[in-house]
Amino acid sequence: MNGHPCPAPRRIGPEWGQSAHSFVLCIPADPANLAFARAVVAAFAARLDFTLDEIEDVKLAVSEMVANAVIHAYPGGGGPVWVAGRVHDGALEVVVEDRGRGIADVARAREAGYSTLGGEHLGIGFSVAEAYMDALEVDSVPGEGTCVRMRKRPASGAASSARPS
Amino acid sequence: MNGHPCPAPRRIGPEWGQSAHSFVLCIPADPANLAFARAVVAAFAARLDFTLDEIEDVKLAVSEMVANAVIHAYPGGGGPVWVAGRVHDGALEVVVEDRGRGIADVARAREAGYSTLGGEHLGIGFSVAEAYMDALEVDSVPGEGTCVRMRKRPASGAASSARPS
Amino acid sequence: MAVHVEVQRQGPVLLARVEGDLDMASAAQLRDPLEAAWTAGPELRHIVLNVKGLSFLDSTGIAVILGRYRAALARGGRLVVVDANARVRRMLEISGALRLVELAGSEAEALTRLAPRRQGRSRRRRRRPSSP
Amino acid sequence: MAVHVEVQRQGPVLLARVEGDLDMASAAQLRDPLEAAWTAGPELRHIVLNVKGLSFLDSTGIAVILGRYRAALARGGRLVVVDANARVRRMLEISGALRLVELAGSEAEALTRLAPRRQGRSRRRRRRPSSP
Ligand SMILES: Nc1ncnc2c1ncn2[C@@H]1O[C@H](COP(=O)(O)OP(=O)(O)O)[C@@H](O)[C@H]1O
Ligand SMILES: Nc1ncnc2c1ncn2[C@@H]1O[C@H](COP(=O)(O)OP(=O)(O)O)[C@@H](O)[C@H]1O
Numbered sequence A, B: 001m002n003g004h005p006c007p008a009p010r011r012i013g014p015e016w017g018q019s020a021h022s023f024v025l026c027i028p029a030d031p032a033n034l035a036f037a038r039a040v041v042a043a044f045a046a047r048l049d050f051t052l053d054e055i056e057d058v059k060l061a062v063s064e065m066v067a068n069a070v071i072h073a074y075p076g077g078g079g080p081v082w083v084a085g086r087v088h089d090g091a092l093e094v095v096v097e098d099r100g101r102g103i104a105d106v107a108r109a110r111e112a113g114y115s116t117l118g119g120e121h122l123g124i125g126f127s128v129a130e131a132y133m134d135a136l137e138v139d140s141v142p143g144e145g146t147c148v149r150m151r152k153r154p155a156s157g158a159a160s161s162a163r164p165s
Numbered sequence C, D: 001m002a003v004h005v006e007v008q009r010q011g012p013v014l015l016a017r018v019e020g021d022l023d024m025a026s027a028a029q030l031r032d033p034l035e036a037a038w039t040a041g042p043e044l045r046h047i048v049l050n051v052k053g054l055s056f057l058d059s060t061g062i063a064v065i066l067g068r069y070r071a072a073l074a075r076g077g078r079l080v081v082v083d084a085n086a087r088v089r090r091m092l093e094i095s096g097a098l099r100l101v102e103l104a105g106s107e108a109e110a111l112t113r114l115a116p117r118r119q120g121r122s123r124r125r126r127r128r129p130s131s132p
Helices: A031-045 A052-073 A106-110 A125-132 B031-045 B052-073 B106-110 B125-132 C027-040 C059-074 C086-094 C107-130 D027-040 D059-074 D086-094 D107-130
Strands: A022-028 A080-088 A091-098 A135-141 A145-152 B022-028 B080-088 B091-098 B135-141 B145-152 C003-010 C013-022 C046-057 C079-082 C102-104 D003-010 D013-022 D046-057 D079-082 D102-104
Touching: A022 A031, A022 B031, A031 A052, A031 A080, A031 A091, A031 B022, A031 B031, A052 A080, A052 A091, A052 A125, A052 A145, A052 D046, A052 D059, A106 A125, A106 A135, A125 A135, A125 A145, A125 D086, B022 B031, B031 B052, B031 B080, B031 B091, B052 B080, B052 B091, B052 B125, B052 B145, B052 C046, B052 C059, B106 B125, B106 B135, B125 B135, B125 B145, B125 C086, C003 C027, C013 C027, C013 C059, C013 C107, C027 C059, C046 C059, C046 C086, C046 C107, C059 C079, C059 C086, C079 C107, C102 C107, D003 D027, D013 D027, D013 D059, D013 D107, D027 D059, D046 D059, D046 D086, D046 D107, D059 D079, D059 D086, D079 D107, D102 D107
Parallel strands: C013 C046, C046 C079, C079 C102, D013 D046, D046 D079, D079 D102
Antiparallel strands: A022 A080, A022 B022, A080 A091, A091 A145, A135 A145, B022 B080, B080 B091, B091 B145, B135 B145, C003 C013, D003 D013
């Protein structure tokens, strides 16, 4: 990691500052930070009316996407990963972004069972994250980085303490 | 908050990316994020050999400093607050930074009982944070912002899973 | 993330039980019901604050407690904090609040401590007409 | 943040109880002791994995389980997952692992299910010399 460890992320734009209910977290792409990323997103999600099970869904999806950044984004080893969250329209929006090598064929990468790595890699990271969230979009530029945007609305419908503006 | 909600912080320098055990969190200066900031710092501190009581100490100190940024930094209302943490020399280092109005007389501001606000403000935020941490430094430039750097070493001495490089 | 408060009036004593995390975001959740009960009860002089369920307390929380102490003082009363754990006690100490508010191990202890003065006075008052 | 594993050999069955959060960071803490026991026990054919204490499971964890499934398969054995809660079951389903590994409600059920074949065979083996 050269220069500032956590420069401003690229795709997490100004709209993320519009509400009090948002955060941007920057962590080094390292397995040691997976559990931490999960804890952070769970703590943030607590301000919405999620069930404990739904919060586990969010933790899992975020964990899969951060793990992808750790495994795939920086072949040279190490680099920043951003996890950002906000309450938007009564739903939780989470973004996981890296400045790694990017994905040439996103459609293919999202297919269950497709992995560019061998060994025990199952190629199901994207499909798992998708299964546990309401929506998942991948925005990736080879050589620049990957940004995965996910959304989940509490089944109960209503945001509790969060009053997003 | 204009422009990017979370540009790179100013005083959290490149040394923060040197170890896998670090994070930078950016949140809007809003009371709604106090409990979240505490939860994040507690989740991070878990990788050191802190007792539960020591983790409560860290939560309290961070909460006081984030509350200061919420109350004092942005008189116009709203702005980013960064909370950064890293494992350094077996100790936890936490920084709370804002780009607010800054403090003209830091020595005076740190005195117990000194507050520029009336009402119920006791003027003990700094002294409380100092009492619960091993060290606290304030670096503030009027018109530019405030950066509070705190350190705490687990009384047990040893870092557990964290192997800071 | 929030605070839960239960308020009871017992003669001249306002008894409040507070639970949860008391910080800048939740301070009003303690302050407001205490102020409302205080204003609605002109007979109230003392405050007993049971903090057994308090899981977090910062300087803003101390400020709320001291605000209530001043309200009691203005009516010639006292504020007793009940069941403070080591963390709460240390915050009361560091903030200097321990020089103003009192500590008690239980609500019963706090109420008994506040009662004699009241009973003493009412007894005196009742006896006065018959004694001279 | 970590995984705790307890491993027992019971005849041809490697019984493992896993607790904690199983992710990319902790996968080796499950994989390594299972591999070590498997290598050390050439008599082992089946794996019973009690996941009752599993509080988190991601696709890396599924990959470890499937790795052990293949090891069992290579020795003509099976892998039975015991006490999977709804979340673990769903992950096994989504990943396709449920088409390969089996589920059981308890260790006893899993061991009984794996036993008949073993007993059947050993009985057959023992009887053979006496029958012709
Ligand atoms: N953050 C990323 N940076 C670069 N490539 C990625 C990233 N995330 C996923 N990929 C690519 O997409 C493929 C599919 O990802 P995924 O479904 O998570 O399966 P797996 O991680 O097991 O390979 C990966 O093999 C990798 O080539
Ligand atoms: N982040 C900040 N930005 C600007 N001023 C600050 C900041 N933090 C503290 N101060 C100044 O320092 C004084 C003392 O702070 P503190 O000890 O926390 O007491 P209090 O917050 O009760 O006023 C404040 O009244 C304020 O003038």
